[in-house]
Amino acid sequence: QVQLVESGGGLVQAGGSLRLSCVASGSFFSINPMGWYRQAPGKQRELVAGITSGGSTNYANSVKGRFTISRDNSKNTVYLQMNSLKPEDTAVYYCNLWPNSKNAWGQGTQVTVSS
Numbered sequence: 001q002v003q004l005v006e007s008g009g010g011l012v013q014a015g016g017s018l019r020l021s022c023v024a025s026g027s028f029f030s031i032n033p034m035g036w037y038r039q040a041p042g043k044q045r046e047l048v049a050g051i052t053s054g055g056s057t058n059y060a061n062s063v064k065g066r067f068t069i070s071r072d073n074s075k076n077t078v079y080l081q082m083n084s085l086k087p088e089d090t091a092v093y094y095c096n097l098w099p100n101s102k103n104a105w106g107q108g109t110q111v112t113v114s115s
Helices: none
Strands: 004-007 010-013 018-024 034-039 046-051 057-059 067-072 077-082 091-097 109-114
Touching: 004 091, 018 034, 018 091, 018 109, 034 067, 034 077, 046 067, 046 077, 057 067, 077 091
Parallel strands: 010 109
Antiparallel strands: 004 018, 018 077, 034 046, 034 091, 046 057, 067 077, 091 109
């Protein structure tokens, strides 16, 4: 069973930075693409960034140039570095497989960006 635990969220002013971490259990991690997703109030959950096992990345247009996804397979961890944050980035952020698995959603971590 996949277990994912996100951390690193918080309250930050517009223009600030945060680094999210997601630790995964199980031996599946290194061979699977991983993604960061977010869900803002009243909106559907969306893919923010994805990374393959080989390190290729993909980003939503809204975060290109500001967010960077990375992974450390030795630590079963995927990261999301978020710079130049905007109020519209406010959401609960989740990691999951990419494409996502409905059984792998964790509790998420709240990111709030004040203007």
